[in-house]
Structure formats: C-alpha cells, structure tokens
Amino acid sequence: xxxxxxxxxxxxxxxxxxxxxxxxxxxxxxxxxxxxxxxxxxxxxxxxxxxxxxxxxxxxxxxxxxxxxxxxxxxxxxxxxxxxxxxxxxxxxxxxxxxxxxxxxxxxxxxxxxxxx
Amino acid sequence: xxxxxxxxxxxxxxxxxxxxxxxxxxxxxxxxxxxxxxxxxxxxxxxxxxxxxxxxxxxxxxxxxxxxxxxxxxxxxxxxxxxxxxxxxxxxxxxxxxxxxxxxxxxxxxxxxxxxxxxxxxxxxxxxxxxxxxxxxxxxxxxxxxxxxxxxxxxxxxxxxxxxxxxxxxxxxxxxxxxxxxxxxxxxxxxxxxxxxxxxxxxxxxxxxxxxxxxxxxxxxxxxxxxxxxxxxxxxxxxxxxxxxxxxxxxxx
Numbered sequence: 326x327x328x329x330x331x332x333x334x335x336x337x338x339x340x341x342x343x344x345x346x347x348x349x350x351x352x353x354x355x356x357x358x359x360x361x362x363x364x365x366x367x368x369x370x371x372x373x374x375x376x377x378x379x380x381x382x383x384x385x386x387x388x389x390x391x392x393x394x395x396x397x398x399x400x401x402x403x404x405x406x407x408x409x410x411x412x413x414x415x416x417x418x419x420x421x422x423x424x425x426x427x428x429x430x431x432x433x434x435x436x437x438x439x440x441x442x
Numbered sequence: 443x444x445x446x447x448x449x450x451x452x453x454x455x456x457x458x459x460x461x462x463x464x465x466x467x468x469x470x471x472x473x474x475x476x477x478x479x480x481x482x483x484x485x486x487x488x489x490x491x492x493x494x495x496x497x498x499x500x501x502x503x504x505x506x507x508x509x510x511x512x513x514x515x516x517x518x519x520x521x522x523x524x525x526x527x528x529x530x531x532x533x534x535x536x537x538x539x540x541x542x543x544x545x546x547x548x549x550x551x552x553x554x555x556x557x558x559x560x561x562x563x564x565x566x567x568x569x570x571x572x573x574x575x576x577x578x579x580x581x582x583x584x585x586x587x588x589x590x591x592x593x594x595x596x597x598x599x600x601x602x603x604x605x606x607x608x609x610x611x612x613x614x615x616x617x618x619x620x621x622x623x624x625x626x627x628x629x630x631x632x633x634x635x636x637x638x639x640x641x642x643x644x645x646x647x648x649x650x651x652x653x654x655x656x657x658x659x660x661x662x663x664x665x666x667x668x669x670x671x672x673x674x675x676x677x678x679x680x681x682x683x684x685x686x687x688x689x690x691x692x693x694x695x
Contacts (some may be wrong), residue, residue, distance in 0.1 A: 393448035
C-alpha cells in the first residue's frame with residue numbers, strides 16, 4: 326500500500342486531526358481537500374470552506390504527518406463530508422541520461438468525515 | 443508570505459486547544475494573543491506572539507515544537523505560567539479536605555486493633571467505588587459503637603456524618619471554581635472555613651478565628667495571617683508554594 330490514512334474520521338466541534346503515513350519505499354507528495362459528499366460515483370462534491378493544515382506536504386518513506394482540519398462553515402451534526410487525499414510519488418533523481426519512459430501512478434483516497442456536535 | 447497553520451497548543455498537565463497560528467515569511471511560528479491568554483494565562487501586548495519571544499521571556503518553561511504533529515508542547519515544571527499556577531491552586535482547593543474514601547478503590551475494609559491493657563477496637567466498612575463509604579467502629583470493652591457514612595459524588599463535594607444512636611457530628615466540603623468551603627458540626631457547634639481565590643490572591647477565613655491572605659507570584663509567596671490576636675507574616679520562595687489554607691506558624695521558643 327502506498328500510504329495510510331483513516332477511512333473514517335469525525336469532526337468534533339469543527340476540528341479533526343488526521344494522521345497520514347507513507348509506507349511506500351519512495352517519497353510522496355500529499356495534498357488534502359475537504360469537499361461535500363454527493364451521490365456521484367466518486368462522492369466528491371463542491372469544496373467545503375475549511376482550514377487544512379498542512380494542505381500539501383511531502384512524506385519521506387516511513388514518515389508520518391498529522392493533518393489538522395477546521396471547518397469554517399456551518400454544518401449540522403451528522404453531515405457527511407469527504408477528505409480527498411492525493412498521493413503523487415516524487416520523481417526519482419539521478420537515474421541516468423538515457424531516454425526512458427516513466428509511469429507515475431497518482432493515488433487518490435476519498436475518506437469520510439462525519440460532523441459531530 | 444504568511445502561512446496560516448492549525449497548531450495544537452498544549453500546556454502539559456493543564457490543558458490546551460487547537461489554535462489558528464501562522465508562520466511568518468522567515469518561518470517563525472506566531473501564536474494568536476487570545477489563545478495564548480486562554481491556554482497559558484499570559485496577556486501579550488500584541489495580537490500575535492512569536493514563539494522565540496515567548497521562549498526568551500520564560501526560560502524556565504520548555505517549548506517543544508513538533509512539526510510532524512503540528513503540536514506545541516509547553517512544559518512548566520516550575521509553575522511560572524499563570525495558567526499553571528491557577529491549575530495547581532484549583533487542584534489544591536479540590537483536594538483540600540477530601541475524605542480518604544475518595545482516593546480508594548471500592549470494596550470491603552476492616553481492622554482489628556488491640557493493646558496490652560485489654561482494650562480493642564473493631565472496624566468494618568464498605569467503600570463503593572470511592573464515592574460512598576459506610577463503616578462501623580465497635581469498642582468491645584465499652585460496649586459502644588459508632589457508625590460513619592460519607593459520600594464524595596465528585597471531587598468538589600463531600601459530605602459525612604457519624605454517630606451512635608443519633609447523628610453526633612457532620613462535615614461538608616464544597617470546592618467550586620475559585621471558592622472552597624468546609625463546614626463541621628459537632629455537639630451543637632458549627633465551624634466554617636472558607637477560601638476565595640482572586641487571581642494570584644487567596645483569602646482564607648475561619649470561624650475558628652483564623653484569617654489568612656496569600657499572594658502567589660512565582661517564585662515568591664507572601665502571606666499575612668492573623669489568629670488569636672497575633673499577626674504573622676511569611677515570605678517564601680521555591681518550587682513548593684505555601685498553602686493558602688494554613689496559617690504560617692512559628693514554633694514556641
């Protein structure tokens with residue numbers, strides 16, 4: 326598995342702290358977005374007004390980072406939001422000068438964020 | 443460019459909250475004054491307080507920045523921050539006069555005591571989860587027994603009563619916010635002790651003719667007390683602050 330994030334988390338009083346780990350053997354760049362849930366297949370709706378800290382960062386192999394969230398818009402208890410995690414492997418350096426094809430696999434996780442009173 | 447960041451600001455052993463801090467363009471962490479006041483008890487003169495400024499102002503306090511957790515741990519073992527002083531005072535008020543049952547696990551207890559004059563004492567009781575205690579004492583030589591009932595439903599309240607055929611004594615203790623009160627009744631006489639904390643000042647008064655004012659400004663504590671027509675003053679320093687509940691005393695000499 327490329328990275329580890331919680332599949333379900335709870336926003337308590339509008340705040341949440343979500344750990345993310347890089348269990349792969351390469352550095353990855355991580356971006357996080359908070360969106361509303363929709364009935365579409367990917368469940369990714371309009372962006373929610375939230376402070377995400379940090380919203381983008383790089384994780385070395387084996388590293389962990391806590392991402393803190395604060396919702397900046399009113400949401401009724403029981404509301405379901407989604408956290409969209411995008412993991413992009415960092416391009417390797419010093420791989421020689423020969424022409425070669427590199428396939429970069431970008432992974433996107435969409436986890437649940439429940440709003441708690 | 444200023445970068446806004448969510449930081450868990452924690453005063454270890456006291457409390458904390460998630461605050462909306464910021465990084466200046468030269469990567470200095472700045473904390474909002476309102477949150478610094480709420481968590482640490484300080485009153486910064488500017489809307490934002492830089493972490494290096496805070497650390498320089500309080501060299502006895504350890505500030506540990508954990509960037510991977512976005513957490514700022516503040517350790518104040520010497521108790522120099524106002525929030526630490528206030529928390530310790532709250533703990534002291536809540537603990538002062540708390541019956542021993544509140545510190546025990548639940549269960550039955552008992553004892554047998556005897557001396558070489560032929561007297562003995564039997565005690566048997568039951569403690570329910572450290573909240574309720576019922577016990578009885580019996581003195582076989584005197585054919586006399588005494589019961590005691592006590593409740594401590596939460597740390598700020600405890601009540602107890604004891605007697606034989608009827609209630610002979612009772613005590614009650616309330617610790618709520620900045621106030622503390624302890625009342626006893628025995629043989630028709632009531633004694634009342636009370637304390638009110640107003641920031642660094644604690645005022646204690648008792649119907650036993652004891653009055654004490656304690657001013658704590660770490661590392662100094664100044665006390666002015668009066669009892670039995672004698673006024674006593676005490677200035678102390680060190681890691682163990684003077685108790686605002688006890689009048690400073692000088693042994694007879």
